[in-house]
Every structure is written in C-alpha cells, then in structure tokens.
Amino acid sequence: MIMDIALLLLVVICAIVAIQMKDLLSAVIVLTVYSLLMAVIWFVMDAPDVALTEAAIGAGITTILFIAVLSRTRRGETEHNTKVRRFSPRAGLLIVVAFGAMLAVGTVDMPDFGDPHAPAHTHLAERFVEMGYQETASPNLVTAILICYRGVDTLGEVIVVLTAGMGVILLLRTTSRRKQLTNNDGYKPIMCSYYDRADKTTKVVKGEIIRKVVARLSIPFIQIFGLFVIAHGKVSPGGGFQGGVILATSIILFTMAFGMEASRKRLAQWKTDVLNVTGALVFLALGLVCILFGGKFLEYTVLPLGCDMWTNKIAITVAEFAIGITVAGIMITLFIETAKRDDK
Amino acid sequence: MMEFILGKYNYLVCILLMMIGFYAMIAKENLVKKVIGLNIFQTAIFLFYISVSYMEGATAPVVWQGQEGVLYGNPLPHVLILTAIVVGISMTALALGLIIKIYQEYGSIEENRILELNQLEEEQNLKRAGR
Numbered sequence: 001m002i003m004d005i006a007l008l009l010l011v012v013i014c015a016i017v018a019i020q021m022k023d024l025l026s027a028v029i030v031l032t033v034y035s036l037l038m039a040v041i042w043f044v045m046d047a048p049d050v051a052l053t054e055a056a057i058g059a060g061i062t063t064i065l066f067i068a069v070l071s072r073t074r075r076g077e078t079e080h081n082t083k084v085r086r087f088s089p090r091a092g093l094l095i096v097v098a099f100g101a102m103l104a105v106g107t108v109d110m111p112d113f114g115d116p117h118a119p120a121h122t123h124l125a126e127r128f129v130e131m132g133y134q135e136t137a138s139p140n141l142v143t144a145i146l147i148c149y150r151g152v153d154t155l156g157e158v159i160v161v162l163t164a165g166m167g168v169i170l171l172l173r174t175t176s177r178r179k180q181l182t183n184n185d186g187y188k189p190i191m192c193s194y195y196d197r198a199d200k201t202t203k204v205v206k207g208e209i210i211r212k213v214v215a216r217l218s219i220p221f222i223q224i225f226g227l228f229v230i231a232h233g234k235v236s237p238g239g240g241f242q243g244g245v246i247l248a249t250s251i252i253l254f255t256m257a258f259g260m261e262a263s264r265k266r267l268a269q270w271k272t273d274v275l276n277v278t279g280a281l282v283f284l285a286l287g288l289v290c291i292l293f294g295g296k297f298l299e300y301t302v303l304p305l306g307c308d309m310w311t312n313k314i315a316i317t318v319a320e321f322a323i324g325i326t327v328a329g330i331m332i333t334l335f336i337e338t339a340k341r342d343d344k
Numbered sequence: 345m346m347e348f349i350l351g352k353y354n355y356l357v358c359i360l361l362m363m364i365g366f367y368a369m370i371a372k373e374n375l376v377k378k379v380i381g382l383n384i385f386q387t388a389i390f391l392f393y394i395s396v397s398y399m400e401g402a403t404a405p406v407v408w409q410g411q412e413g414v415l416y417g418n419p420l421p422h423v424l425i426l427t428a429i430v431v432g433i434s435m436t437a438l439a440l441g442l443i444i445k446i447y448q449e450y451g452s453i454e455e456n457r458i459l460e461l462n463q464l465e466e467e468q469n470l471k472r473a474g475r
Contacts, residue, residue, distance in 0.1 A: 008357045015361055015384050019368045024376050031380055038387050045398045046405070046417040050390070053429045061433055062383065069376065069440045073447040077374045078454060092371030100363040104356060112351040114400035116415070121399060125418040132419075133407045141405040141419040142426065150423060157427040164434030171441040236406065241430050327430065334437040338444065 035059040048237035068339035151298035165330035215257035222250040240323025248331035279326025361388035397421035
C-alpha cells in the first residue's frame with residue numbers, strides 16, 4: 001500500500017511538472033515518464049494487458065508524435081502580451097477546484113478501493129470470469145471479451161482508429177501533394193532529390209553509425225516480439241492492439257535511423273495505405289462469414305473448422321492479426337505524416 | 345476523514361490528475377500544452393476504471409489451467425480501457441495534425457496570438473467593407 005501511494009504521488013508530481021514546464025520538449029519527456037509510471041501502476045493493479053498497451057502507446061508512440069510536432073512547430077512556450085481578452089488562469093483554477101471538490105464529494109458513495117463485493121464485480125464480470133475460458137478457449141479473459149463477447153465493439157474501435165488515421169492523412173498529406181504537383185514539371189520531384197542529398201551529407205555526422213547499427217540489430221527482434229505478442233494474445237497478456245503498435249515501432253525506429261526516404265523505399269506509402277484498410281476489412285469479413293454460415297455477426301462457433309475449441313482459437317487468431325495489421329499501419333501512417341519535413 | 349482518504353485514495357488521485365489535466369486545457373495558452381493536458385485527463389479516467397476493476401487478493405485475469413478457486417480481477421474494465429488507449433492516441437494524433445496546420449496558417453501555436461491575428465483580420469475586413 002505504501003508502494004501504491006508512493007507511485008501515485010510520483011504520477012501527480014509528473015503531471016504537475018509536465019504542465020508547468022516552459023520548455024515543451026522537456027514537458028513531453030516528463031509526460032513520457034508519467035505514462036510509464038502509469039503503466040507500472042496498472043501492472044501492480046493486476047491489469048497487465050492495459051499496462052502493456054500504455055507502455056507501448058502512451059510512453060512510445062505519443063512521445064514520438066509530440067516530438068515530431070515540436071520539430072515542425074516551436075519548442076518553447078512564448079508569452080504574448082495582447083489586447084485580446086481571455087479567460088484568466090485564476091478563473092480557470094477556481095473552476096477546476098470547484099469541479100474537483102464536487103467530484104471528491106461524489107466518491108463518498110463509491111465502494112472502497114479493492115472491495116471484492118463492489119457492484120462492478122457482481123454482474124457481467126462474474127459470468128465472464130466463470131464461463132470465459134470454457135466458451136472461448138482463450139485463457140486470457142481480456143482477449144476473450146475483446147474478440148468474442150464484445151467483438152462488435154472492438155470492430156468499432158478499429159474503425160475509429162482507421163477514421164482518425166484518415167483524418168490525419170486528409171489534414172497533412174494534401175498540401176504536400178499539391179506542392180509536389182506544382183513543382184513537378186517533368187523533372188524529378190524536389191522532395192526526392194532533397195532527401196538524397198541529405199542522406200549523403202549525413203553520413204559524415206558522428207554518432208550516426210551507432211544509431212544505424214543499433215537499429216539494424218534490434219529491428220528483427222522488435223518485429224518478432226510484435227508478432228509473438230499478437231499470436232499469443234490468447235494465452236498471455238497482449239494481443240492485436242499491443243502487437244500492432246510494437247510492429248509499427250520497428251518501422252518508426254528504421255525511419256529515425258535511416259531517414260524518411262530509405263523507409264519509404266522499403267515500405268511505400270500505398271503499401272501502408274493498403275495495410276490500414278486490410279485489417280479492418282478482414283475483421284469485417286470474419287463477421288460476415290459467420291452470418292453466411294447461419295450464425296450471428298462475429299459468432300465464430302458456427303464456422304466449420306472442427307470442434308468449437310479449435311474454431312474459436314483460429315477465429316481469435318485471425319481477428320487478432322486483423323487488428324494488429326490495421327493498428328500497425330495506422331501508427332506508421334500517423335508517424336510518417338506528422339514527422340515528414342515541410343517541403344520548401 | 346482519515347478512513348475516507350485511506351479507503352478511497354485511488355479515486356481521489358484520479359480526480360486530482362483529472363483536474364490537473366483540465367486546468368491545462370482551459371488555462372494554458374499553448375496548444376501543445378492543451379493536448380498534454382488532454383492526455384493527462386484521459387489517463388486519469390483510465391486510472392479510475394482500472395481502480396474500479398481492482399480486487400483485493402485477486403490476480404491478473406489470465407486463467408491458470410488446472411487451478412481451482414483462484415480469484416481473478418475484473419477483466420471487463422481492462423477491455424474497455426485497452427481500446428480507449430488506442431482511440432486516445434488516434435485522437436491525440438488528430439489534434440497534433442490540427443496544430444501543425446494551425447502553425448502553418450498562423451505561424452504560432454499560442455492561443456491568444458491566434459485570436460489576436462483573427463481579430464486583426466476581422467478589423468481589416470471591416471475597414472475594407474467600410475470603404
């Protein structure tokens with residue numbers, strides 16, 4: 001319990017520091033520490049799946065996206081003295097304190113922390129824990145609920161992720177293409193030559209070799225680990241979301257070590273675009289096939305793949321990989337769209 | 345009072361974090377700071393759900409084959425939060441994309457500077473219309 005309280009205290013300190021820092025890059029780094037501590041807290045609270053997701057996404061991808069945005073905008077927080085009348089910070093503090101106090105009063109009715117007889121544990125959850133393994137053949141109950149009991153919800157989440165990815169593409173890809181079209185009058189596109197030159201000059205930079213060698217050595221292992229996490233989502237903490245993010249991290253590491261152009265040569269833009277959609281479509285198709293065989297949407301047991309246990313195992317694996325593909329594709333797209341240089 | 349704090353300290357920390365994030369969202373001028381606040385607000389809610397799912401003496405919800413009478417934690421909030429984290433990063437990315445666009449348009453990511461530029465433009469438009 002002392003450990004818990006110490007961790008929670010650290011998290012609160014990190015949150016305050018992240019908000020009060022003037023240097024935005026430092027603030028983002030503190031936010032990473034905050035996320036990582038949060039992952040530790042969740043692991044201590046018996047939620048390894050959530051901890052893994054937060055460690056990969058909150059501490060990994062979020063930081064990279066923030067840093068990419070800072071590199072394209074400004075690093076420092078600058079103050080302007082303007083005539084524009086705005087909400088003063090003091091009024092903000094007042095609202096926040098009042099709101100927080102009301103919420104704190106609301107917790108009086110909550111069951112105590114860790115109470116096994118809390119209402120949250122006594123209705124649906126009880127049944128999931130009792131019957132989950134028998135009905136879905138997935139020892140990891142989180143995966144069982146994610147893919148089987150709440151499959152439609154998960155499909156919806158995948159589509160939300162896809163939509164957000166499309167939003168980012170719409171926001172950030174359009175201008176560069178328009179500029180490329182105007183610049184590209186029969187010659188090699190300017191972007192390409194710019195990066196080729198950049199690549200040749202950066203070879204001289206010291207420390208470059210370390211980055212490249214480390215990336216080259218660790219990428220295969222990261223990818224194998226990502227695939228392992230996806231494939232073992234049934235029996236151990238992990239699954240499509242976490243594994244997909246880990247796979248995306250390997251590509252992001254490659255891009256950071258070898259440059260955008262080299263990365264685009266290995267994994268072209270159209271390929272990631274296809275990947276993004278493929279996963280969601282495979283998951284959707286899995287649901288529709290179940291209807292074709294006379295069941296309900298995403299009711300895997302009607303599929304003719306031998307006994308129920310095997311059917312479930314195969315269906316869960318297919319669904320996990322489908323989620324993994326979309327999540328990996330979208331995370332790569334998000335990184336590349338936010339991190340690419342503005343063409344001048 | 346002490347009993348209340350010891351019984352509910354997790355929920356109280358959630359509220360504290362939520363309010364820190366909320367404060368950054370409404371009182372900070374910098375747009376990146378606002379998104380950082382949004383992230384803290386989100387994680388506070390996640391922490392709340394995971395606190396609800398926690399059970400004294402339980403273990404992670406991965407079934408041990410051949411073991412009877414093991415108390416497992418509540419897996420349902422874990423599922424909800426797992427997907428919420430992924431949706432959260434998508435939302436953050438979208439917000440950051442908008443920030444890049446705003447910077448390209450205004451050359452600033454400070455809210456009052458952007459408001460000022462908007463006001464100046466409006467005044468100019470009014471003058472032009474007056475002539």
